[in-house]
Amino acid sequence: MAKIVMLAGYVTGRLGDLRADDAFVDPSYLTWFGMTDTGRRAWAPDLVDLWRVDAAMLPRIVPATTVVGALAPWAAASGLRAGTPLVAGAGDQVAGFLGAGLVAEGDCIDVAGTFPVFAGCTDRFVVDTAFGASVMAGPLGDDAQCHVMMYISGGGLTRWFAQFIAAISWRNYPATTSEPRLRGPWTEATVVAPGSDGLLFFPHLGGRSSPSVPHVRGGWLGATWSHTRAHFYRALLESMAYDYAGGLASIRHHAPGGVSGDVTVIGGGARSPLWNQIKADVLGLRYHVLANADRATLGSAIMAGHGVGIFPDMAATAQTMRHVTGTTLPDPARHGRYQPMAATYRDAYGHLDGVFRQLAGVRANRAVAG
Numbered sequence: 001m002a003k004i005v006m007l008a009g010y011v012t013g014r015l016g017d018l019r020a021d022d023a024f025v026d027p028s029y030l031t032w033f034g035m036t037d038t039g040r041r042a043w044a045p046d047l048v049d050l051w052r053v054d055a056a057m058l059p060r061i062v063p064a065t066t067v068v069g070a071l072a073p074w075a076a077a078s079g080l081r082a083g084t085p086l087v088a089g090a091g092d093q094v095a096g097f098l099g100a101g102l103v104a105e106g107d108c109i110d111v112a113g114t115f116p117v118f119a120g121c122t123d124r125f126v127v128d129t130a131f132g133a134s135v136m137a138g139p140l141g142d143d144a145q146c147h148v149m150m151y152i153s154g155g156g157l158t159r160w161f162a163q164f165i166a167a168i169s170w171r172n173y174p175a176t177t178s179e180p181r182l183r184g185p186w187t188e189a190t191v192v193a194p195g196s197d198g199l200l201f202f203p204h205l206g207g208r209s210s211p212s213v214p215h216v217r218g219g220w221l222g223a224t225w226s227h228t229r230a231h232f233y234r235a236l237l238e239s240m241a242y243d244y245a246g247g248l249a250s251i252r253h254h255a256p257g258g259v260s261g262d263v264t265v266i267g268g269g270a271r272s273p274l275w276n277q278i279k280a281d282v283l284g285l286r287y288h289v290l291a292n293a294d295r296a297t298l299g300s301a302i303m304a305g306h307g308v309g310i311f312p313d314m315a316a317t318a319q320t321m322r323h324v325t326g327t328t329l330p331d332p333a334r335h336g337r338y339q340p341m342a343a344t345y346r347d348a349y350g351h352l353d354g355v356f357r358q359l360a361g362v363r364a365n366r367a368v369a370g
Contacts, residue, residue, distance in 0.1 A: 003058050006032075006052030008089060015078075016086045023059035023151070024068050025136030028094035030061070039125035041137055064090040064139035065307040065314075087307035090139045092296045093117055096266060097147055098139055099299030100290060100323040103315040106260040108251065110244070110279065112269025114156050118244040119149035120251030120259065128250050134210070139303055140314055148254055150210035150247035157203055157236055161185070166229055171254045188230030189237070190274050194281060194334045195341045196235040198222045200348065204241045204288070210247065215360035221348065237275050238338075241282035242345040248283055262286045262321075273328070280341060281334040289324040 003083060005013065013023060030036040035045040035051055039348050041061055048055050054122055062068065064087075066314055071084040089095065093111065102109045102121050133286035140144035142227045150276050166185055200221045220232060278346055280287040284298040294299070305311040325342035 002057060002237055004053070005058050005059050006091075007029040008091070009059065012086050012088070014067060015071055015075045017072040017074075022069065024062045024066070024088055025059045025119075026062060026066075026088045026090050026139070028064065030088040030138065031134050038135060038137060046135050047227075058370035059162040064088050064089050064303050066095075067307050075345070084337075085304075085308050087304040089300050089303055091136070093119070094139055094147065095150065095303065096214055096296035097121070097299065098302055098314065098318055099295030099297070099321075100107050100264045100266050101265065101318045102147070103138075103140065103145075103258075103318055105255055108248070108259055108263045110265040110270075110284070111267045111269035112265055112272075112275065115195070116152045116240055116267075117149055117268070118151075119147045119249040120248075120255055122146050122148055122251075122255045125147050126254040128254065148247075148251050150250065152203055152240060152243055153206050153209040157205070157240075161233060162207070165232065165285050175364040183231050186272070186274060187234035188228070189234035192230050192234045194238075194278075194337045196231045196238060197227065197230050198224075199235040200341070200345055201238065201239040202348075203243065208349075210243075213356075214355075216349065216356050217359065236340070238282070239345065241338075242342045244279060245282060245342045246346065248285075259285070262288060264290060266289050266290060266293050268293065277331075278302075280328045280330040282338045284335045286329045286330065287328040288324045289326040289328075291325050306325055344370040 003020045005023050006025055006029050006112065008026055009023060012018070025033075026335050027038070030038045035044060035047040035053065035058070036042065043055065043058055043061070045055070060089050066088045067085045069086045071080055071082055071086060071298045072079075073082040076082045089096075096111060097109055099117060100109055101107070102119070104119055105123045107121045109119050111116075111119075115336070117346060121138070123145065125137075126148065128148060130137060134151070136147050136149060137144050138147055148265045152262045202216070202218045202221070205218040207214040239318045248259065263283070265276060265279075270293050276287045276289065284332070298321060299318070302311055302321075305317070311317040
């Protein structure tokens with residue numbers, strides 16, 4: 001009997017020569033199936049029937065720290081010893097949340113990468129019908145631990161801006177630099193006033209994800225003769241902070257314990273002092289940078305270690321490996337200046353929805369015409 005599995009589960013199954021009956025999925029992936037009662041961490045029979053899926057094809061749901069098998073002899077070519085335990089693990093975002101120490105209600109995280117994410121930790125499962133944020137189960141073994149997560153699917157905006165707007169070769173800037181690769185506009189944008197002199201950018205080049213509005217697209221609004229490429233670039237950075245403000249509002253609404261006032265930022269964008277300052281000022285929260293931005297790998301190691309008995313307390317282990325190297329404080333004056341722009345950004349989508357729909361129709365007609 002064939003099974004429906006996520007890619008990570010397939011790879012693990014291959015490494016351990018697991019049978020189809022051994023197929024598994026951990027709770028962090030359940031949101032993406034669309035056939036689950038995620039709060040109870042179980043399959044939802046009515047949704048399974050709605051999608052006309054054979055329930056026998058669904059994998060078993062196991063905690064992220066479950067030992068699901070052992071490395072097969074042939075897989076020792078990976079450099080690992082045959083028989084090494086294989087632990088289920090979790091999705092990349094949830095693994096990164098654990099690795100960054102997002103373990104208590106009110107903790108918030110910003111994954112400033114190609115796929116920007118803003119998330120908060122809650123002590124109960126919620127359904128976000130207002131903002132449309134995703135809710136994923138956490139890996140700590142507590143059925144109540146969940147993450148409210150909003151994301152921007154139009155990642156890679158800095159690369160896009162460099163190549164097509166600023167006409168700067170991305171290859172000119174090595175990944176090891178302490179500043180973003182887009183040095184020219186980045187440097188110029190630091191002296192542009194908050195709000196980019198009334199210029200707004202919409203970052204959803206591939207459709208809006210939170211809330212889900214597929215026909216929305218990107219672009220600048222409010223451009224004047226006085227706006228330079230520095231304004232256009234700063235507006236791009238500010239747009240994602242404005243979007244995060246909606247995610248923060250959702251977290252505050254659903255988390256009874258509120259928000260701690262601190263955000264841990266990970267990912268490549270964490271190296272940008274300008275972007276950290278913009279987001280801290282828009283949200284009114286302190287931004288903390290960690291020593292190692294690759295927290296998903298660390299979170300996976302902690303889950304694996306717990307699965308084989310090395311780390312009895314995952315939350316405590318994550319906290320001991322959390323080393324803050326820098327903190328960006330919000331400026332109250334700039335926070336106040338940003339609030340009207342954030343409100344305008346939020347309202348603009350409602351006013352422009354009809355325009356976005358018409359443009360989507362143009363794209364669709366062109367596709368049909370070939």
